[in-house]
Amino acid sequence: GAGVSQTPSNKVTEKGKYVELRCDPISGHTALYWYRQSLGQGPEFLIYFQGTGAADDSGLPNDRFFAVRPEGSVSTLKIQRTERGDSAVYLCASSLGVSRTYEQYFGPGTRLTVT
Amino acid sequence: AQSVAQPEDQVNVAEGNPLTVKCTYSVSGNPYLFWYVQYPNRGLQFLLKYITGDNLVKGSYGFEAEFNKSQTSFHLKKPSALVSDSALYFCAVRDSLNSGGGADGLTFGKGTHLIIQP
Numbered sequence: 003g004a005g006v007s008q009t010p011s012n013k014v015t016e017k018g019k020y021v022e023l024r025c026d027p028i029s030g031h032t033a034l035y036w037y038r039q040s041l042g043q044g045p046e047f048l049i050y051f052q053g054t055g056a057a058d059d060s061g062l063p064n065d066r067f068f069a070v071r072p073e074g075s076v077s078t079l080k081i082q083r084t085e086r087g088d089s090a091v092y093l094c095a096s097s098l099g100v101s102r103t104y105e106q107y108f109g110p111g112t113r114l115t116v117t
Numbered sequence: 118a119q120s121v122a123q124p125e126d127q128v129n130v131a132e133g134n135p136l137t138v139k140c141t142y143s144v145s146g147n148p149y150l151f152w153y154v155q156y157p158n159r160g161l162q163f164l165l166k167y168i169t170g171d172n173l174v175k176g177s178y179g180f181e182a183e184f185n186k187s188q189t190s191f192h193l194k195k196p197s198a199l200v201s202d203s204a205l206y207f208c209a210v211r212d213s214l215n216s217g218g219g220a221d222g223l224t225f226g227k228g229t230h231l232i233i234q235p
Contacts, residue, residue, distance in 0.1 A: 006160075043227055044225030061222060103166075108160040111160060
């Protein structure tokens, strides 16, 4: 079946601009996660959704970052007033349920470059 | 807070030899442990997990991992390495307790580059 998809695959934007990154999880997966992976590092947790609500947004670095999942499926990560330090690969993952024992399935990521 | 350490940036193994990629962890409660592999320009792929029970877990592509509670380790192993196993490997952990600080997400190590030489 179809895996997690993310669009766009690459995004180049100028400092100060607004960007939206989209994630389409595996059908039927209720939990959705966003991570950020910088060069040479492992992914870092940003936010977690159970259904439509953000259950844990403690990883968001500041209030320029926001994410939504209005219908409990597709999610959008929004970054306002982008900074060069926001450049990274943004990964989305989904899992079958909310139990911490479930493995997460990752999308290919969106590579964001802020110039 | 939960944490993971992968002490080796790179591991070199000759094809056909056994391989081990090391991982240690720290959690407040019980650990839920995962291994993922990342090929160039591709997403993270799930290999295996330990939740409870038998300390030796088997996963995809002939990989296995051994959970050792006293050493807080979860090393990835394979009896006979293939050139196609060359990739970046990540160990990750979740805490069974709500220890705060993003405990609902996976906490990853920095990754280990595995290079299998023909």
